[in-house]
Amino acid sequence: MMLKELRDEVYEANMDLPKHGLVVFTWGNASGLDRERGLFVIKPSGVDYDVLKPEDLVICDLDGKVVEGTLNPSSDTPTHACLYRAWGDRVGGVVHTHSSWAVAWAQAGRSIPCYGTTQADYFYGDVPCMRGLTEEEIAEAYELNTGRVIVEGFEGLDPMAQPGCLVRNHGPFSWGVDAAAAVYHAVVLDEVAKMAARTELLAPGVGPAPQYLQDKHYQRKHGPNAYYGQK
Numbered sequence: 001m002m003l004k005e006l007r008d009e010v011y012e013a014n015m016d017l018p019k020h021g022l023v024v025f026t027w028g029n030a031s032g033l034d035r036e037r038g039l040f041v042i043k044p045s046g047v048d049y050d051v052l053k054p055e056d057l058v059i060c061d062l063d064g065k066v067v068e069g070t071l072n073p074s075s076d077t078p079t080h081a082c083l084y085r086a087w088g089d090r091v092g093g094v095v096h097t098h099s100s101w102a103v104a105w106a107q108a109g110r111s112i113p114c115y116g117t118t119q120a121d122y123f124y125g126d127v128p129c130m131r132g133l134t135e136e137e138i139a140e141a142y143e144l145n146t147g148r149v150i151v152e153g154f155e156g157l158d159p160m161a162q163p164g165c166l167v168r169n170h171g172p173f174s175w176g177v178d179a180a181a182a183v184y185h186a187v188v189l190d191e192v193a194k195m196a197a198r199t200e201l202l203a204p205g206v207g208p209a210p211q212y213l214q215d216k217h218y219q220r221k222h223g224p225n226a227y228y229g230q231k
């Protein structure tokens, strides 16, 4: 794929964030990876969505250094770069927002239990909440260490089976095969966060959905014999 095509794709992904109600002001960013070149395209820092143009997007290498673009990249660029370095063989798009239902769970320091099939369709189990960063990690290289905390929290987990997480006291990060998939998962994450909060409100102490139901829903979409959707 040409970098220009990727840039247009990532631009659309960024514009989809306010469209889906995930972002107010400039509180969010999407990026997309060019695997062959080892580069990714990301939103510039602090530019309002209503004036954002495709040519404003910034191209960075996997160390997060700017390769092309006149604007500063998103301040979260080192987090995106860290996730691509760890998972770039599978993950081709990353999104970060402060969407409010997901943030509420992050601020509570809680993983989102899988209470039903909406979540089971996309997340194999909980939406995990990562630990908070230490004072040293925040002082030293905050955004890079945010990425490291996510990668550390996913040790033994498959990032493609749980395409998003919460970072404690911060908010949601999501990813997918490309930037559009990462946006899709950001929308799912905020919706299931809202549903789970309401579920607990109606039924305090409710347990997760039975494992066999969770398995059924995840497997029919993502398993070796998936049959959901059109051929």
Ligand SMILES: [Zn+2]
Binding pocket: 096, 097, 098, 170, 171
């Ligand atoms: Zn943030």
